[in-house]
Structures are given as structure tokens and as C-alpha cells.
Amino acid sequence: MPVAQRFRRRRAEQDEAGAAPRPRLHAVGADVYPDWEAVYRDNVDRVYRLMFSKVGNRPDAEDLTTEVFLTALRPLRVSASVGEVRAYLLATTRTVLAGHWRRTLGREITTLDEEHDVASFEAGTVEAGTVDPGTLARAEAILALLPERYGRILRLRFLQACSLKEAAEQLGTTVGNAKVLQHRALRQAAQLAEGMET
Numbered sequence: 334m335p336v337a338q339r340f341r342r343r344r345a346e347q348d349e350a351g352a353a354p355r356p357r358l359h360a361v362g363a364d365v366y367p368d369w370e371a372v373y374r375d376n377v378d379r380v381y382r383l384m385f386s387k388v389g390n391r392p393d394a395e396d397l398t399t400e401v402f403l404t405a406l407r408p409l410r411v412s413a414s415v416g417e418v419r420a421y422l423l424a425t426t427r428t429v430l431a432g433h434w435r436r437t438l439g440r441e442i443t444t445l446d447e448e449h450d451v452a453s454f455e456a457g458t459v460e461a462g463t464v465d466p467g468t469l470a471r472a473e474a475i476l477a478l479l480p481e482r483y484g485r486i487l488r489l490r491f492l493q494a495c496s497l498k499e500a501a502e503q504l505g506t507t508v509g510n511a512k513v514l515q516h517r518a519l520r521q522a523a524q525l526a527e528g529m530e531t
Contacts, residue, residue, distance in 0.1 A: 364415045372411065373402060376422055383423075387430055390494040400429045437519050475525050483518035490515055 366372045380401050385394035405425045409418065472492075476484040482504070489500040501511035 365413070366411055366415065366418060369406070369411060372409070372418055375415075376419065377402070379419075380422060380426055383426055384430065388433065389491045392494075392496050393433070397429055397433055401425050404429060437516070471526075471529070475522050475529070478525050479518060479521060482514060483521060486511060486514045487518050487522065 366375065377398065381394055381398045384397045384401075385391065388394055388397065401422060405422055409421055413421070476487060479487070486500055486504065489495040489503055490497070495503065497511055497515070498508055500515075501508045504511060504514070506514070
């Protein structure tokens with residue numbers, strides 16, 4: 334018997350037995366999201382801005398933001414409080430970002446500036462496009478040590494926020510070659526960064 338028929342039969346039996354019909358709506362507390370759409374609307378900008386501040390380019394930030402919500406969709410309960418939802422999304426953001434760096438740099442970077450990022454995430458004030466001057470100086474120092482083509486692909490992709498296709502056009506190469514060039518440049522940049530830390 335199809336599910337719809339079983340449901341209708343059970344509903345008819347409940348009505349005949351005089352059972353009170355189940356309410357269709359339920360009250361939601363002030364600090365609980367009413368549905369998934371509200372969770373998404375309230376948090377997508379926060380997650381995107383945090384991702385953009387970490388990866389520095391729009392295409393990657395958009396992809397990673399999508400990955401955060403797809404990852405969080407199944408285990409996250411809508412009945413969780415707003416604070417619990419935001420904490421879970423921040424933890425998921427950290428995990429997704431670590432996976433991104435593992436794929437692109439070949440090493441896992443899981444540190445976020447806990448106090449600053451958590452406070453900014455909660456307040457929704459992570460500024461897209463803002464980069465710490467010390468970070469920018471360090472990036473420029475690493476780029477200066479790279480071969481010219483490696484430095485150029487990384488500047489195009491991460492400092493000028495070009496897509497892979499746009500960067501390939503600027504370099505006069507194919508998208509596939511630009512992807513390989515970016516991967517090699519990121520690996521060598523990661524090795525240089527490790528050398529600077531020690």
C-alpha cells in the first residue's frame with residue numbers, strides 16, 4: 334500500500350476514534366530559527382565574509398561557503414538555538430577551510446584567530462576584502478621569492494581575485510595549465526612559508 338494511502342487511512346482512523354488532530358504549527362522561541370531558510374539567510378553572509386577574509390578571492394569563498402552549508406545541512410538541528418547553530422557553522426567553516434588548504438597547499442591549516450574570528454562571526458562584522466597589513470607584507474615577501482610565473486599566477490588568483498579562466502587568459506595559457514601552475518606555486522609558497530616560520 335502506498336505511503337499516501339496509509340497516511341490517509343491512519344488519519345481517518347484517528348478522526349473516527351475522536352483523537353484530537355495534531356497541530357500543524359508549533360511555537361518557536363525567540364532564539365531559535367523557524368526553518369532552514371532562516372538559518373541560511375541569517376548566516377550565509379557571515380560564513381562568506383569569513384571565507385573571503387581567509388582565501389582572498391570570490392570564487393573560492395563562494396564555493397567554500399556552499400560546502401559549509403551542504404556539510405552542515407544533515408547533522409544540524411533546526412531546533413538548536415541561534416548560538417548553537419552559529420557555533421556549529423563556525424566549526425564547520427574551520428573544517429572546510431582546513432580541507433581546502435590541504436587540497437591546495439598539501440598541508441592542513443586549521444587555525445583561525447579564535448577570539449577575533451568568533452567575535453566577528455557572532456557580530457556579523459567580518460569585512461570582505463580586508464587583509465591584515467602584516468599578512469599582506471608576509472605574502473609579498475613569499476611572492477618575491479617565487480619564480481616569476483608562480484608569483485604572477487598567485488597574484489592574479491588571490492590578490493586580484495581573478496577566476497582561473499581570467500588568470501589563464503592573462504598568462505596566455507590554457508585553464509588546465511593555469512591550474513597546474515597554481516598548484517605548484519601554492520606548494521612552493523607553502524614550503525617558503527614554513528622556512529620563514531622556523
